[in-house]
Amino acid sequence: MTTSATSPVTRGMTRVWWGQIKAVIRLEMKKTFFAKRGLWIYLVAALPVFLFMAYAMATSGRQHRTASLARRGEKMLAYQDLLAVKPGMTSEEVVAILGKPPLAFHWGENRPLGPGVTANVLRENYHYSDGQNDLFVDLADGKVESINIRNGNNQGQDSIMFAGVFQFFFLRLAVFFGCLGIFMNLFRGEVLDRSLHFYFLAPMRREVLMAGKFLAGLLATCTIFVISEVLQTVAFLWHFSPSAREVYLYHNHGLEHAAVYVGVTVLACLGYGAFFLVAGMLFRNPIIPAAAILIWEFINPFLPGILKQFSVIYYLKSLCPVEIPSPPGTPPLLALLISNTDPVSAPVAVVGIVVVALIALYASSLQVRRMEINYTTE
């Protein structure tokens, strides 16, 4: 008769291993969060937050000026009013539609009429606002020459900008280098400090040590970069009015996107973390594997399908909730880099990253068993 239940010895060992993993995590978290050599990681994680804060401040300032301009106008304007102005209209027609401009400039300009003949033209610029969007009307000799509408709070464009920063700065640089800094130092940092033997002298499987260190690194990177991601979202939404924020979060999938970005950040930490853990054990000089992995991730869009699957960014790109459009005229190589020509479904992407991470962790477990304490050669 067989039984499917695990034996008491197995259960006991599992409890011991879990206790050992927790002990490793406690030691590593202290080192990871408060290490002087890791301060730059906080800076890298905070950079996009500062970027969105600066953007929010600039946008808020502009919104404030726009609202002030609207209040100073003769009429309360709607967006449709701004669209009613067309080139060729006279200044009187414009004033009839929009009222006297709250802000206007005029100046004289010499314009060539023919060879050696110029005429002095009266140029005017009217600036209107509906409280959110700005209209700039250029007039010459009392007729509208050109119009320029600057849209205020454009959630669609803002979310594409957020997606661009997330994909091209946060994922590919901040999380990438942050994981490099933390995971490559899990073993290598202690070899340099000559303190790795402390762990190797404990009655603990090397694989358990590796698992503990990896989980500690994962916890640290996830904490740092998920907090950064949440702060980025908060900073990004800062300049939205409460109603616009509500519309974005609850009706335009904003909350869903924020959750997906957090999930993608966690998966990025998992994938890059596993890569850098094994790289930190295999290489003495971290620059070589870092450069190799960075190039590998960068050239991913140009690789054949089978090779694409052995990278992290391939899966992460497929999970990103907002696709970044390539504007017309984008160079083909850049367009290829931006676009996701061969996306995979979300479940496949998640499983793909987990499998890639597991392969890297398996390689790490083989390597950690072979590791020797030989500080003099470092």
Add this chain to the structure above:
Amino acid sequence: MSVPVRPPVNAPESARIVFEGVSKFYGEILGVNRVNLSIPPGITSLVGPNGSGKTTLMNLMTGLVRPTRGRIEVLGYQTNDPEQLFAILGYSTQFDAFPKGLTGFQFLYSYLRLSGRDAHNAEQMAWRAIERVNLVDAAQRNIAGYSKGMRQRIRLAQALAHDPKVLVLDEPLNGLDPLARSEMIALFRAAAAQGCYVIISSHILHEVDVISDQVILLSNGYVVAEGQIATVRGEIQERPTQILIRCTRPRELAAKMLEDEHTIEVTIHKDEKGVLLKTRDADGFYLALNQLALNESGNGIDIESIAPADDDVLSVYEYLIGNEEVVR
């Protein structure tokens, strides 16, 4: 709960620390070569000059480095199984680095938690180890502020903390003051008396002489001799045995002894109260001396004591290895 220790794989050899044809090369540099050892319980000292392979042998024994060739077993356990090995073995290394930011107590407590002990058990065992090395007052201070001797003691505490059956101690008395040295030596003796295997590396020969049950002499990566000191000395045939005889009228005794065929050289001791003799056949010499003592007792030569003068580690070391960097 700590790591449960499985029965050793190799039961017949499980009472010894065994090296079989072990070599270790660091690239092209020789660590140790063709080492065959079988270490019994008690205090075993590894003796040899710097670079002779003492630390390499200890690192091999504890699995911190892997042999290029050969097989090592510690009481039947493989050295590539740290989970089982370090449950029965404690190693005080020469590496003078510690995890950053830890106090002495935290260092031991963390080590014991890594060993799988629960918080309460780990705390009790950590304090017991701290008491054993007399470091209670400094236990809550950061290790970074410890003196060399205190760091040595906290490393010893780490090796002792989980009451291992095998203690491997690399230069354990370095940096300790005389009082601490004698305390530690007493500690090692107590452990050995309880059946522990205490492996000590040292180049302070008079201490090795005092504490060792057996020695392993290393030179340039090779084991040149092993066993009890007297046995090792007895096996060195090319060097005559030196015997110190304390007696009255040493000059007369010297003259008589020179007539004996076993005597090679006789020197009057500088205090004029004895003679130092060299012989190639100690047993034959003792028989001849007994005869002489019987014959000459009426002639005023009273023999007070007879003792071998060169069966200590220092002499054995000098005979086998020469006058390389050792502290007498």
